[in-house]
Amino acid sequence: MPYLYQDSKPRPAAHPGGARGTHSSGKGYEQLKQECLRRGVLFEDSDFPACNSSLFFSENPPIPFVWKRPGDIVKDPKFILGGATRTDICQGDLGDCWLLAAIASLTLNEKTLARVVPLDQNFGPGYAGIFHFQFWQHNEWLDVVIDDRLPTFNGRLVFLHSAELNEFWSALLEKAYAKLNGSYESLKGGSTIEAMEDFTGGIGEMYDVKAAPDNFYEILEKALKRCSMVGCSIDTSSAAESEARTPSGLVKGHAYSVTGIEEVSYRGQQVQLIRIRNPWGQVEWNGPWSDKIDTAAGHPSPKEMAASSLLCLLLRMKFEDFQMHFDKVEICNLTPDALEDSTAHKWEVAIHQGSWVRGATAGGCRNFLETFWTNPQIKLHLTEKDDGQDDCTFIAALMQKGRRKLKKLGAEMLTIGYSIYENPGRDGHLGKDFFRYHPSKARSKTYINLREVSHRFKLPPGDYVLIPTTFEPHQEADFCLRIFSEKKAITEDLDENIAIDLPEPLHPTPSPQETEEEKQFRALFEQISGKDMEISAEELEYVLNAVLKKTKNIKFKNLSLISCRNIISLMDTSGNGKLEFSEFKVFWEKMKKWISIFLQFDFDKSGSMSSYELRGALKAAGYQLNNYLLQLIVLRYSDEQFQIEFDDFLNCLIRLENASRVFQALSVKNKECINLNIGE
Missing domain, CATH: 3.90.70.10 (Cysteine proteinases)
Known part of the structure; x- marks a missing residue:
């Protein structure tokens, strides 16, 4: 991975209420407002401009909309008039009635409303054409800043509006939510619970x-x-x-x-x-x-x-x-x-963020056993029974992240769900055979293409493993898994700890008697290299491919020149950029082991290995990696069909061994971290 000297992108300012600012300038609401007041201008939001791209992504507006500020629509605009009530929520020409119903519910809870809609905003003194609203997204509160230019036709608001023509909080709230999701069109179709969660951070x-x-x-x-x-x-x-x-x-x-x-x-x-x-x-x-x-x-x-x-x-x-x-x-x-009410009965909450990555951790549901086990796995430890009960109550909610915002790129909601298994007491990632022979203890009621799938369960105290999945394999998305429990529950990712088990590097030693295989290699070496018995990367490419072609049970394609250069960088102890015959013999012992591992995981004997089997293959070679590293390696070495050729597998192992040897050389007393200078 490249070395990052500095993150040049400005970091958004934190809002006093604890919400993270989202404006691309890195400035918060107050700073942007004060700048406008100082300059004597009204705020114009470059992140969500007053143009067609903020309205629709699949078509041009059916009518010529005109963007106007409230002061250009009525003479005496108000932010909130007589309190926020249901009459402030009138549907316009956008199919977002699900959002309106959630806003109507929001008006019933003054404290929750005040968080989403900061009430210290108005069109009076200090007005600068800028407003802000707060929404929950994937375990954090975001402060969304907008200007107050709204789409109109014939001088009237086109979308959400209030029955009071000079009241604008609901129209501005809809605009902020549209910005959060990419456009007004992105708000077409949804469930009320989706918006209720974004207004509260709750589980639906x-x-x-x-x-x-x-x-x-x-x-x-x-x-x-x-x-x-x-x-x-x-x-x-x-x-x-x-x-x-x-x-x-x-x-x-x-x-x-x-x-x-x-x-x-x-x-x-x-x-x-x-x-x-x-x-x-x-x-x-x-x-x-x-x-x-x-x-x-x-x-x-x-x-x-x-x-x-x-x-x-x-x-x-x-x-x-x-x-x-x-x-x-x-x-x-x-x-x-x-919950500000101290007398309210409160949930215990645990949250996990994760990703389904094609070829690595996007294994699909249990119908696809060969890849199902590669999905992320979350360990759930239920310790306390409910009051007066024998079981433990919890709600598991699986949410796919950012799909509504990706609508303009053609993305749709994926069909998602999850299964829950009893944990046999293992700490590492559960393998394919476990799921082959063990049924699930519980699962989501259905797989469905909603943003979030949630279900309430009652299970005996004990250890469980929750597997969040898409229905089909190879579908990519980020997800957020939340566990709400009546009593405290302990959760953690059931992932592998990074561990490397490499044998001590072999050193070239003269053998008293050469094997028949070594005699054949020596003859080939002498033919290519001459009397010095050293070969370049180009010559090594010829040698290896000539040998592999004669091996009957191998269907590998030719090794690349890059692979041979990497081999020399791993094995060249003299630093002359060539491989001596004694060094080649040491490498060939490694090569035979790696070929054996590859053949073991090339189940269909096609000459390539499924990237979903890479975890097991690397473990057999001495590398136990976590999901994050595995995902990076799959992205680097697999093709579009999630297959890994032997040449790529070889390069992967060479890179891993090189990195491991460097780490071991620079680490002090086997510590898990090292300090590097720019030269290193």
């Missing part, structure tokens, strides 16, 4: 209400005690059903928010009630336990429930009615740092 769960687990009431109860954001909705079977009102007053396709759940005593019986808020506020549940039902129909009036904490809620129903009328529930479980 989705439940089919009609097929919910038996303890679904308990799951919702615990979620609300942890201050989780909970949404629910009724499915539509066609576009015509969208926003259709049911006989009970509910609306299909709308996102409702669950805000409370409680078991109350009524007329000598325990009744489970659930509290729901309709962010759109236009219709209301008219079934049992609604405020419109009186005691004459056999239901309680509001006065009878005056002591209940569920009294003054807009929508209120029995839990069994909820299960009958709603189809989907989405839960966004918040991380401890997002």
Whole structure:
């Protein structure tokens, strides 16, 4: 790898709230704002310019949009007018209703809203045409800076807007989120839980209400005690059903928010009630336990429930009615740092970042056994049972990173999932045979092409291994795996520790009697080199290829001149750039071992080896490498079909041995690190 003297790219400034700045200048919101005020100009964001590329990547705008600042649209623009409410969220001509539903849920939680939408922004004194918003992305908070130029047509906002024509926080929030994801078009199509996670840093769960687990009431109860954001909705079977009102007053396709759940005593019986808020506020549940039902129909009036904490809620129903009328529930479980309520029951959280790299760690699902074992492996140690339970509850959420932003390059969401196995007590990477003979203990409910796949599990205390995968092998992506557990769980990458087991270098020694093989080599040497018995890289190329061609069980292609130069650099002890016959004999012993290893892992005897088998082949040669180094080597030495020719395998081993010998020579007392000067 090249030696990096200095990173010339400016590092983004940290935001006072703990979020990392993202502007390419390396400057934070306040610095950019003050510069504009000092110069007397309005901010123009070069990272997300007011042009068509920020709108669409697959087509030109269907109408001529004009980018305008709020002050050019209305006379008295406001950032937030009378508080952030559901009426501030009106959908425009972009298919991002999933985002709108998440923003509507966000308005129900003032503290969470204030983090995403800093409230100290306005169009009054100190206005500089710059605004900022904060989003969670892959285990860190980002501070996204934008200018306030918004796309309009005929003087009106085209996309998300407020019912109050002079209120702009929601339109600016949508623009910041579009910038985060590359363009407005990138926001077409998605799930509400995706945006809820980006607003909170939480883990999402989705439940089919009609097929919910038996303890679904308990799951919702615990979620609300942890201050989780909970949404629910009724499915539509066609576009015509969208926003259709049911006989009970509910609306299909709308996102409702669950805000409370409680078991109350009524007329000598325990009744489970659930509290729901309709962010759109236009219709209301008219079934049992609604405020419109009186005691004459056999239901309680509001006065009878005056002591209940569920009294003054807009929508209120029995839990069994909820299960009958709603189809989907989405839960966004918040991380401890997002919970300011000290009394809230908090999750324990563990996070792992990783990558699927073609040819190395992109093995696909269990259907592809030959490569499945090469996927990243995460060790999970469950130590404590849940309170009053025999098992340990945890949520495993696997997220593919950055795919929405890559839409403009043709990328789509990959189909992802994971499997969980009992760990037999091994510390290193589990091999192919383990998965051949051991079934999974648990797995994600399905493989699906969503940004995140999550599932709740209850397993006995013990050691497990979680395997995150794409469905098909050879698909590349970065991923983030998060584990939320009720009690503390210990997680770590089940990766190999780097270890090198090389024999002491052999020195040329005269043998009392030459073998038949040595006699043949000597004759060939004398024929090519002359009496000095030294050969150059070009001559070595001829010798080796001549010998390998005569070997019947080898289907190698010719070795390259570069390989022969590398061989001489490894074996030349005199430093004259040539190989003596005695040095060649030492190398040939290495060569025979490396040929044997290659043939062992060339399963189809084609003369090439699958790059997914490289881990085992290198280990047989004395090199135990971690995933990171393995990925780099595969990128360097494998072809487009994830195959490694013997010539490349040979070069890889020569490079590894050279590097190992240098490290051993420079290390002091077998330390795991060395200091190098520029000469070294």
